[in-house]
Amino acid sequence: MNACDLIVVGAGIVGASCADEAAAAGLRVAIVEPGTIGGGATACAMGHLVAMDDDPAELALARLSLDRWEAFADLPEAEFDRCGTLWVAENPAQAAGIAARVARIQAAGGHAHALDAAQLREIEPSLAPDLCAGMLVPQEAVVYPPRVAQHLVLRACARGAVLHHGRRVRQLDTHGVTLDDGTVLHGPVLVATGCALPQLVPELPLRPRKGHLVITDRYPGKLRHQVLELGYADSAHGSDGSSVAFNVQPRPTGQLLVGSSREFDIDDPAVSPSMLARMLQRAFRFMPSLGELQAIRAWTGFRPATPDGRPYLGAVPGRDGLWVAAGHEGLGVTTAPGSAQLLLDLILGRTPAIDPAPYAPSRVLA
């Protein structure tokens, strides 16, 4: 009998985190992943661990997660680098909003402080001289997501989880799943298939949201913090057909990772030269010297986006023994550990670490 306590479908950063959490709690876990572990959206991500403060619910999940990420700070596979996040204002209106953002992050237990134009220039001299203010969140970090996912799956397996690698869940059964080779697994199911969620759980609306990234050759010391424009949230949380925002990250190798773009209604993964150009032009506005750097590679990825931008974490109404953890849009690396904890709290009937209501899948089925 292939009976288990939890069948985790999908081993991106979210599924891997859930499998690890469940195995640590003593559950008998099965993991099903058709491709490379962490090879989906997780492999395309920037790996920035960042709290977005404009939605209180999302901030709570991010804070819970960021605390848990500290446990990975010394794990070599994670390539954890505490570069901090620097948000920059391009106009007085954005600058005026900084105090409130600092307050929100502090209230949620994080650390942040405001910088004036001179301080901004001092810590990041290569930013555009007309940027008028900034906000520094010094504790935030970057990681290398696919290897973290691989580490978590290995750790779960070391605690007894069974990995069905190269296998895809073909269908959900009343009490389990059927794999593409006909194998049947019995037990409660957690669907963590990211953008592929609609294939198994079509009642939960989800759209892929394409993003582009470019990585440069090595320029150690060129930039010290992950730098984003304060308008980034408008791009991330707006529902425009397409948008770009300045978001650049120094990798531990000295390379710079430059983003970001967002596009709905495109399923072609090809790099779009015009979207790339638009994204880079936006980046040059904030960091003019970027133009001289050598790009060595560009790629795209798809963020799993729900209608309200929050992930689905919890039971799927009307389906016995079916749980979901998917739809993390552009923040799933950050919020994977908190998502896993919240989900296991719900599955095991523990007191949830944070209020689960904002993430309940039932919100879109009402």
Next chain:
Amino acid sequence: MIERCDVAVIGAGPAGLAAAHAAASHGARVILLDAQPRHGGQIWRHDVAHGTPPAAQAAIQALSGKVEWRAQHQVVAADGRRLLAETPDGAVEIDAGHVVIATGARELQLPFLNWTLPGVAGAGGLQALAKQGWPLAGKRVLVAGSGPLLLAAAATLRKHGAMVVGIHEQASAARVAAFAAQLWRWPARAWQAARLRVALAGVPYRCGSFVQAASGDTQLRGVELRDADGTRQVECDYLAIGYGLVPNVELAALLGCALDRSGTHARVHADDLLCTSVPGVYAAGEALGIAGLAAARIEGSMAGHAAADAVDAARALAPARIRERAFAGLLARHFALDPRLRTLATADTVVCRCEDVPLSALDDCPDTRSARLAARCGMGACQGRICGAALAELGRFPNDGPRRPPLFPARLATLAALPFRPTTEIEP
């Protein structure tokens, strides 16, 4: 800047030069571009000491006034038939009616102990350096690897004053003799081979012999050779080593052209008139598979005619092309690699030199993507061109080279170039 033309030819080696000439002969507006500062490609590369070979000079002069030549234009991205080239003066966009891909080939490098030491170079690579004026006078150079290119490289190196201490061909003497016995069917090649023999008089040519390891601390000091008699050490200042050529298919792949992946290394797939799977995009020369100079010239002409819609002129060359292409099969058969070469790299041998990745790091990787994700193999500036081809040859996984912009490292400003500005303008 934006330029328009009827036919854009990418690559100004023998194939590209012929293509540009043929297309222009029908009145087409032709732009010929190459990343290099001069025409000629690999074999006809300009030599600072000895000039340009007469055949190359003739091919280049034939274009004067008929073709627009754009040196130092490296095509790094494309949007449909619009090509984006990086130049020293910024980005240039070329809007082409038809495109001829004549991107040639690169050398195959196989990893072995200490192959990344300074002093170890590609055979064609050191040849190119010599032509560009790299000082080799009095240096002891050992030439090794496989194929007729070794002789050409050795001859150039000698002409530039190097002491060629030996040429070590991995193929057996019997195979090389069988190859030579067939050469009369291609008189131009037999002639070239005879000239090389004269130029290399006195240089030992050993078959069934290969470099097993290089030695030296910070610089190459010598190599360990292996042949039927065992192993021995030979001192040298340079090792010029190449195991044949790999077609440059990346631009074709970026343009959406189908590749023929039946062999170890992909080549561009084309029909009898050299049209790729994308209408209006043609290919010629080594990009179609390694067949040498004569095939490259014929195919260049064919593709140029076809790209200018002169189908009959293109078709007339088809029989000559078939004859020259037969040479490719002969080469592949007689210079097939000794399986022992695939075992020279051990667990600790670096395979990806951009990112310092040892072979052992790839043990659990089933494909290039997982090798990149798990071990950073192929993530560096060469974009996996060198290690990808080597790993395919070692039987690890098929080569899956870059097919996304930028095709080569390019300035971010180039990728953000004006012509690609979106129609919906963003705020300043």
